[in-house]
Amino acid sequence: MMKPLLAPLFALLSVAAQAQEATPGAGTAVSPAGDYVHSEREMIAGLRLNPDGSFEYALTVGSLDESAKGRWQAEGNRIRLTSDPRPVPPTITATRIDADPGKPFSIRVLTPRGVDMPGVDMLVEFDSGDPLDTYTPGVPWTVPADENRSPRFVTFSMPSYRLRSERLPLDPKPGTTAIFSLTPNDFGVADFTGAEVEFQAGKLILHRPEGSMDFRRVEPREKDGEPE
Incomplete structure (x- = not known):
């Protein structure tokens, strides 16, 4: 029940994105699909938007480990998240x-x-x-x-x-x-249903009742161990 979620978190941050993104240009939208990371002090979190419309999320800070998964849908520069299946609280x-x-x-x-x-x-x-x-x-x-x-x-x-x-x-x-x-039920699984994400160049801003978090995009070269 209390097993840390470090494995899925680091898997989320280390596996290279499979989607081919569009090259920005006139009339061409950049897909938000990809891997994003938030890091501060003892906190690290990862958010992956898969090209098939699914998402994965994991966070660890102190004694708190948290994960989530479900579907995402873009509406302009906004992204709506829906947990699937919806977790049952303890x-x-x-x-x-x-x-x-x-x-x-x-x-x-x-x-x-x-x-x-x-x-x-x-x-x-x-x-x-x-x-x-x-x-x-x-x-x-x-x-x-x-x-x-x-x-x-x-x-x-x-x-x-x-x-x-x-x-x-x-x-x-x-x-x-x-x-x-x-x-326990779904102990440590966050309910992201209704959560909203702002999509900006190179980053996402996740809005939740607990507060907002900025995620920067992780480029493929960084995930391969070659940070820019």
Whole structure:
């Protein structure tokens, strides 16, 4: 589930484009088909527009790996992307209550392998006062020692992966652990349906709700190891 997507990313950036592009001239449009790359600090992303109207995308930054594929259609200097198939976001649901005698009430989010999932944002609501913004630490989560209120609801989220659970009730009895299960579905696959790309000379600008990214065109000589 968490396997990095480096292989498809570098494959996307290293394989030479097969399409023969038109030579610019009077009345001749330049095809946007080709390979494009975005690179900054620890982030690298690749976007390939295939001549058959399909696209491939991959990104890696820090602990986040993301991919996408589907169809593209040019409308003037704009390109519309549609994910195909459309990815299903991951979910987190309540599973069971485990007995854990002698220990405080705790919360666990488990992967399909039965291990704790770290880094899931949690909004914990109590019987009074403001909620607590926290996250799963990769081990059972317990109420902070200086917290005297009783937790009543929890909502899980991972915005980068389009995950947001329902508002789930809690029964915080000492000696019990509330178990929640992560169903990966298409974990790490971005939904590009409705995303728009601007096509400019030598580059693309990808617009998404998360922000815009500039991609420069990778020429065949660069992909063959001979940068201009």
